[in-house]
Structure formats: C-alpha cells, structure tokens
Amino acid sequence: MTLKVYLSGEIHTDWREQITQGATGLDVVFSGPVTDHAASDDCGVAILGAEDNKFWHDRKGAQINAIRTRKGIAEADVVVVRFGEQYKQWNAAFDAGYAAALGKSLIILHGAEHAHALKEVDAAALAVATEPRQVVEILRYVLSGSLPA
Template sequence: MLNVYLSGEIHTDWREQITEGASDLPISFDGPVTDHGASDDCGVAILGAEENPFWHDHKGAKVNAIRTRMGIEQADVVVVRFGEKYKQWNAAFDAGYAAALGKSLIVLHAPEHRHALKEVDGAALAVAETPEQVVQILRYVLTGKLPA
C-alpha cells in the first residue's frame, strides 16, 4: 500500500480527481482538513476562545500542524497543489517539510506559476500541471505502466 498525502489548495476538486483516477490502485490517501471553517477554528473550538485574532489563528495553526506533520511523516509520496485563487504559504511550507524529510515530492500547479515556484519545483521529483498527470505518475510508480 502506497501512502500519499495530498496537501495544498482547498478551492477546487483536484483531490477528488486524483483519488477517483487512482481508485484501482493500492493507495491510501490522506490530507489536511479541507473544511476551511473547521480548519480555522479548530484551536479555539477545542482549546478555548481567543479575542485576539493572532492567538485565534495561532491555536488553529498549531492543532492543524499536528495532523499535517503526522500525515507528511507517514507518507511515501507527498503531492502539493498550488492553486490560482490564493498564495498558499502553508502549501509551500508543507513542500519544504516533505523535502527536508526526504519524501518523494510531486508539485502540482499551472504553468504560469513556474517562476514563482522554481525553488519548490527544484526540490520536487516531478512537477505536474494536471491531477491526471499525478495519477499517471502514481500508476507508473506502482505498476511500471505508461499511459495508453
């Protein structure tokens, strides 16, 4: 069983495209909480309210980091998606953490982000532009078969 952690933007269905495309492969997928409200508020919901927005975000980031670190550490492959809508600083951090741990890293982003992400791309073993390319990489890794 290949363990794949799907990190990055939460505004499109790229995770579903990958998990559906690889549904016939022996892969276990994991990732962050993609409910934006739950992710933002987990710290205060569990540990208590904060009036100061900094501490509100700080608590949430710390609680989410427990899940993220565990997922990346347990992964064989980490896929990090950079989307169009926002600059995903957390995605860049996850890519750096995965690279520092020596994880096999696949970066997924549109061609227009090549220059901005050149250092992240440089740490990756593959840079894909579509979720289908990620599925094809995973299929090749597990079966040695090229796309038809």
Template structure:
C-alpha cells in the same frame, strides 16, 4: 507495492477527488489536511478557548493543524502539493519544505503561471505537473511501471 499519498495544498477545488477517481484500483491510501475551511481555521479556538486577538486565534488553529500535518507527512510515501490560482498558499509551500526535509518523494502540481514563483519548490520535487490526471499517471507508473498508451 502500496503507497500512502498525502494530498497537500489548496482546498477550493475538487482536485483531490479527481486524483482519487483517476487512480482506479491502484493500492493507494490517501491522506490530507482538514479541507473544511472553517473547521481548520477555528479548531483551536473551539477546542482550546476563544481569543480576542486574531493572531492568537489563528495560532491555536495552526498548532492543532500542525499535529495532523506532521504525522501525515511523516507517514506518507509521496507528498503531492497543489498550488491553486486563487490564493497564496504559504501552507502548501511549508508542507513541501517539510516533505523535502524528511526525504519524502515530492510531486508539485500547479499551472504555468506559477512556474517562476515556485521555481525553488519545483527544483526540490521529483516531479512537477499541471493536472490531477498526471498525478494519477505518476502514481500508476511508480506502482506498476506502466506508462499511458
């Protein structure tokens, strides 16, 4: 078996790389959003033309990013959504909702401080965890049926 895993959510820490390293030789292909914050924010204005109003600047970027995100989520077997501590990640919650609407398997990762705020998102997930290592172990179990020693 092979999995395609979309890694959604916060872009300010190296959690994606931690998961990639921890899965080792598992047959997993990872996809995700553009994690260069400036590129993600400004892509619409750079490609389609600048805007005087921030709303339209952001709207253009959001539209282009949505094309990438929709395709990647639709093609993924598992969606992992990481909610970080520093910023409100409305986009991450939206990605989780898209995953659920498409019937995708959802793994949510966040610290205990977000448990109450994310209770509805957590309830829709097949697994809720706190660390990249746990995500890797979930993927190992799904692919191999192995549990950590």
C-alpha cells in the same frame, strides 16, 4: 506495494477528488489535511477557547492542524502539494519544504502561472505536474511500470 500519499495544498477546487477517483484500483492510501476551511481555521478556539486577538486565534488553529499535517507527511511515501490559482498558499509551500526536509518523494502540482514563483519548490520535487491526471499517471507508473495508454 502500497503507496501512502499525502495530498497537501489548496482546498478550493476538486483536485483531490480527481486524483483519488483516477487512482481507483491502484494500491494507494490517501490522506490529507482537514479541507473544511471553517473547521481548519476555527479548530483551535473551538477546542481550546476563544481568543480576542486574531493572531492567537489563528495560531491555536495552526498548531492543532500541524499535528495532523506532520503525522500525515511523516508517514507518507509520496507527498503531493497543489498550488491553486486563487490564493497564495504559504502553508502549501511550508508543507513542501517540510516534506523535502524529511526526504519524501515530492510531486508539485500547479499551473504555468506559478512556474517562476515556485521554481525553488519545483527544484526540490521529483516531478512537477500541471494536471491531477498527471499525478495519477505518475502513481500508476510507480506502482506498475505502465505508461499511459
């Protein structure tokens, strides 16, 4: 059984690499958003033309990014959403809600400092992890039934 896993959320740490490297040898295909922050922010104006108003600048980029995000979440078997410590990730919360609305298996990843703020998001998830290693172990268990050594 191949699992399609969409990795959503913060882009400022190496959590995606930790998961993809930890899952080496598992039958998993990963996808995710564009993680180049500047490219993600500026794709709309780079492709469709400059905007004087920052609102429209951001909106063009958000809409183009949404094409990739919607497709990735819709095609995923499992959606992992990471909330980092440094920024409020409203887009990550939106992705979690979108995945939940589609009935996707949802794994939330965050530290203890966000437990209260994300209680509703956590309640929609099938698992809440605090470390990328735990996400890998969940994927391993789902695919093989093997518990961590």
